[in-house]
Amino acid sequence: MNLSVKLFNEILDNPIIPASGTFGFGYEFAEFYDINVLGSIALKGTTRDARYGNPLPRIAECPAGLINAIGLQNPGVDKVIGEEIPKLSKVYNGRVIANVGGHSVDEYVTTVSKFNDVDKVFAVELNISCPNVKGGGMAFGTDAKIAYDLVKEIKKKSTKPIIVKLSPNVTDIAELAKAVEDAGADGISLINTLVGMRIDIKSAKPIISVKKGGYSGPGVYPIAVRMIYDVYDAVNIPVIGMGGAENAEQVIELMYAGASAVMIGTANLIDPYACKRIIEDLPTVMNKYGIDDMTKIIGRAHR
Amino acid sequence: MFYADKFKKLGDVTVTTDDGSAGIKGNALDALKRINVEYDFYYACGPLVMLKALANHNRNGEISLEARMGCGFGACMGCSIETVNGARRVCKDGPVFNSGEVLFL
Numbered sequence: 001m002n003l004s005v006k007l008f009n010e011i012l013d014n015p016i017i018p019a020s021g022t023f024g025f026g027y028e029f030a031e032f033y034d035i036n037v038l039g040s041i042a043l044k045g046t047t048r049d050a051r052y053g054n055p056l057p058r059i060a061e062c063p064a065g066l067i068n069a070i071g072l073q074n075p076g077v078d079k080v081i082g083e084e085i086p087k088l089s090k091v092y093n094g095r096v097i098a099n100v101g102g103h104s105v106d107e108y109v110t111t112v113s114k115f116n117d118v119d120k121v122f123a124v125e126l127n128i129s130c131p132n133v134k135g136g137g138m139a140f141g142t143d144a145k146i147a148y149d150l151v152k153e154i155k156k157k158s159t160k161p162i163i164v165k166l167s168p169n170v171t172d173i174a175e176l177a178k179a180v181e182d183a184g185a186d187g188i189s190l191i192n193t194l195v196g197m198r199i200d201i202k203s204a205k206p207i208i209s210v211k212k213g214g215y216s217g218p219g220v221y222p223i224a225v226r227m228i229y230d231v232y233d234a235v236n237i238p239v240i241g242m243g244g245a246e247n248a249e250q251v252i253e254l255m256y257a258g259a260s261a262v263m264i265g266t267a268n269l270i271d272p273y274a275c276k277r278i279i280e281d282l283p284t285v286m287n288k289y290g291i292d293d294m295t296k297i298i299g300r301a302h303r
Numbered sequence: 304m305f306y307a308d309k310f311k312k313l314g315d316v317t318v319t320t321d322d323g324s325a326g327i328k329g330n331a332l333d334a335l336k337r338i339n340v341e342y343d344f345y346y347a348c349g350p351l352v353m354l355k356a357l358a359n360h361n362r363n364g365e366i367s368l369e370a371r372m373g374c375g376f377g378a379c380m381g382c383s384i385e386t387v388n389g390a391r392r393v394c395k396d397g398p399v400f401n402s403g404e405v406l407f408l
Contacts, residue, residue: 021379021380022374022378022379023378024377024378024379024380028376028377028378028395029378032376044380052383052385052390053380053383053390056370056371056382056383056384057370057371058371058373058380058381058382058383059371059372059373059379059381059382060371061371066373068373068379068381070379070380070381070383073380073383073390207371268374268378269373269374269378269379272374272376272378
């Protein structure tokens with residue numbers, strides 16, 4: 001039985017990767033279990049300069065998930081490379097995916113390039129789909145031309161494979177996927193959160209300080225399946241699937257839709273052991289459905 | 304009024320209520336100013352605006368913060384507050400902070 005998958009030139013022991021923003025810089029979870037079981041880790045979104053993020057409240061509960069509006073809180077790329085990644089290296093032997101956000105092409109290029117010499121990082125995921133940062137973030141991910149230009153500039157300076165994380169808040173996700181593939185993206189990850197909102201019943205005011213945020217969790221799962229399916233059809237580069245998956249069966253379904261690996265997000269917040277449990281469950285579920293090699297099921301629903 | 308009798312076994316208790324239905328009308332800070340009690344250090348919990356007013360009145364105490372949390376164990380940054388020492392998570396680094404440490408945004 002083979003659980004391993006390949007992303008670019010990196011062999012992952014299994015396709016399970018905690019999604020950016022739900023796993024910090026990884027080491028917090030080493031208090032719960034040996035995180036070396038993970039296929040890889042997508043680090044917390046990183047920007048050129050340190051950011052506190054949005055005022056509180058940043059979280060609102062919803063049926064089948066939650067809304068978050070963290071606003072890319074992070075200590076800045078220099079501290080991420082100088083302090084956070086070394087801390088993670090003490091408890092995690094594998095290589096990881098950095099995640100980069102920004103407000104301008106220059107800022108993205110500068111931040112992504114800083115990871116060129118970081119061996120611990122095997123790929124950089126571009127967050128061009130964050131709904132929670134004013135004047136940037138999602139704007140890069142909802143306009144195909146802007147997304148193309150951004151990826152093109154980053155590819156000139158980056159030596160790492162570039163994964164572009166797409167927003168589901170678009171009319172035609174395939175158009176965006178093709179645009180970033182044309183610009184030289186090495187892979188695509190999706191879906192980021194859907195823009196959502198809650199209003200407090202007593203005060204009649206938005207719960208989230210910046211009013212709207214990104215909705216994620218089990219409720220977005222069928223949307224993720226559909227969008228991964230559409231993007232797999234549209235491009236020839238690897239697709240990393242995510243969106244509300246909570247168990248091994250759903251991981252397999254996302255891979256049937258076209259995912260080469262699967263990121264687990266909100267499930268980590270509900271149960272810190274979620275990734276470990278899914279990895280442990282995979283062999284049994286593979287057995288049940290007659291799967292002997294995870295790489296063979298990628299895109300099976302298209303055949 | 305929860306546990307007023309239990310607290311009374313431990314020492315002097317001053318009750319305040321917003322509507323004046325029991326004890327002093329007002330909040331804990333109003334009461335603190337009125338009863339002229341002597342103290343070296345305080346421990347407080349309650350709404351953020353009250354804790355802010357308390358911290359501005361006297362920084363020599365500790366406050367227990369509440370926040371909407373995504374995970375509750377330090378991963379999601381959903382409950383981060385600004386402090387003089389940078390961002391701190393209410394769930395993992397708190398919930399109790401020194402009054403003088405918290406920057407009330």
